[in-house]
Amino acid sequence: SQQGEEDPQALSIQEGENATMNCSYKTSINNLQWYRQNSGRGLVHLILIRSNEREKHSGRLRVTLDTSKKSSSLLITASRAADTASYFCATDIFKAAGNKLTFGGGTRVLVKP
């Protein structure tokens, strides 16, 4: 089973609106990352939050992490049509060898112009 599960599976919003998606995981983690995948492309790293952090910002992105609930959220503010993509959370599991990541199922975001 997947370590990370995203919610919702799909999201449709108007340009300028905010998009929020959530990720839940099952076991203790070292770090949690969010990646974006445009259609037909590879994944691109967006932001990393460590297990001892609660919130992080990068441009229009805001990530929160609640280790007690084993969940994270990604907020994209003032969305643009170019933000249309799938978004994945990825966790590296505490004490796992190397930097192996486990990805969630992703949230498909459609930003309508």
Place this chain on the structure above:
Amino acid sequence: DAGVIQSPRHEVTEMGQEVTLRCKPISGHNSLFWYRQTMMRGLELLIYFNNNVPIDDSGMPEDRFSAKMPNASFSTLKIQPSEPRDSAVYFCASSSEGAIEQFFGPGTRLTVL
């Protein structure tokens, strides 16, 4: 920087044929990952290497799949014999020493008829 390079970008083959996918990681990166992405199973880690040595191959589906990394700048994923259920997009990713972020290639879309 050229990024992670994968070839071919598309492969169409018939059931029973051997398929070889190739990956060139980013120069200086010492970890390399092979993933498979399908609609049904999402993004799955197949195998990863650290300093050219396979660390975890628990995600390799069965003996038909094999991966090698003969040197720091090249890796192959081979499927022999291929089956229709192997149809998927296969991604290669790399990361540098001590880093958690992974850099993905554009993927190889494999169709087995």
